[in-house]
Amino acid sequence: AQSVTQPDIHITVSEGASLELRCNYSYGATPYLFWYVQSPGQGLQLLLKYFSGDTLVQGIKGFEAEFKRSQSSFNLRKPSVHWSDAAEYFCAVGAYNTDKLIFGTGTRLQVFP
Amino acid sequence: DTAVSQTPKYLVTQMGNDKSIKCEQNLGHDTMYWYKQDSKKFLKIMFSYNNKELIINETVPNRFSPKSPDKAHLNLHINSLELGDSAVYFCASSPIRVNYGYTFGSGTRLTVV
Numbered sequence: 318a319q320s321v322t323q324p325d326i327h328i329t330v331s332e333g334a335s336l337e338l339r340c341n342y343s344y345g346a347t348p349y350l351f352w353y354v355q356s357p358g359q360g361l362q363l364l365l366k367y368f369s370g371d372t373l374v375q376g377i378k379g380f381e382a383e384f385k386r387s388q389s390s391f392n393l394r395k396p397s398v399h400w401s402d403a404a405e406y407f408c409a410v411g412a413y414n415t416d417k418l419i420f421g422t423g424t425r426l427q428v429f430p
Numbered sequence: 431d432t433a434v435s436q437t438p439k440y441l442v443t444q445m446g447n448d449k450s451i452k453c454e455q456n457l458g459h460d461t462m463y464w465y466k467q468d469s470k471k472f473l474k475i476m477f478s479y480n481n482k483e484l485i486i487n488e489t490v491p492n493r494f495s496p497k498s499p500d501k502a503h504l505n506l507h508i509n510s511l512e513l514g515d516s517a518v519y520f521c522a523s524s525p526i527r528v529n530y531g532y533t534f535g536s537g538t539r540l541t542v543v
Contacts, residue, residue, distance in 0.1 A: 351531050355471075360434075360520060360534035405471060416461060416486055418532065420473040 319344045321410050323421035331429050338393040338424050340408030350391040351409040403428045436521050436535040451506045451538045453521030462504040467518040511542045
């Protein structure tokens with residue numbers, strides 16, 4: 318069965334510091350992988366996605382993620398965090414032959430000035 | 431121009447009542463979804479419709495009944511509301527299955543008292 322694990326429930330960083338949010342997935346076929354961000358009281362916004370090809374994908378707001386098949390990981394990174402990046406981040410997995418996304422439990426990012 | 435709009439944004443109601451949540455998308459997408467986000471932020475798919483046809487019905491109590499009058503609308507009706515139904519309900523849409531990721535609405539926070 319498909320599953321997504323986000324090991325870090327809560328991460329705190331200082332503004333300007335680098336960020337890496339971890340995501341591990343379990344899926345038998347080639348996965349489609351996504352990162353979403355949810356600001357308080359808002360819906361989820363797509364940051365970036367991976368289907369195939371280049372394993373390093375660029376997204377909006379300066380985020381990037383790297384797909385590592387050998388580690389079943391799709392970690393999200395940002396070189397320099399801004400206070401406005403404070404939000405909940407969700408990793409999700411899907412596939413070409415399915416109509417649903419399986420979401421991780423989310424990582425809450427707090428940014429200190 | 432809101433891409434996926436849900437109404438109402440907040441809904442407070444008593445146990446046993448019946449309520450509906452409406453969702454409309456103006457993106458021309460073929461597929462629409464309902465997701466439930468519980469108090470721990472966990473997102474789980476409830477239903478999926480493709481061009482007015484039900485394609486996913488997860489293990490949701492039959493008190494929940496989706497209706498899609500056309501491919502731009504997907505409503506959720508809930509009968510005999512229970513305390514455990516309190517959650518945030520998100521509508522989402524995608525052009526064709528999951529390949530391109532979802533566009534989410536801003537959510538409806540349902541509180542059953």
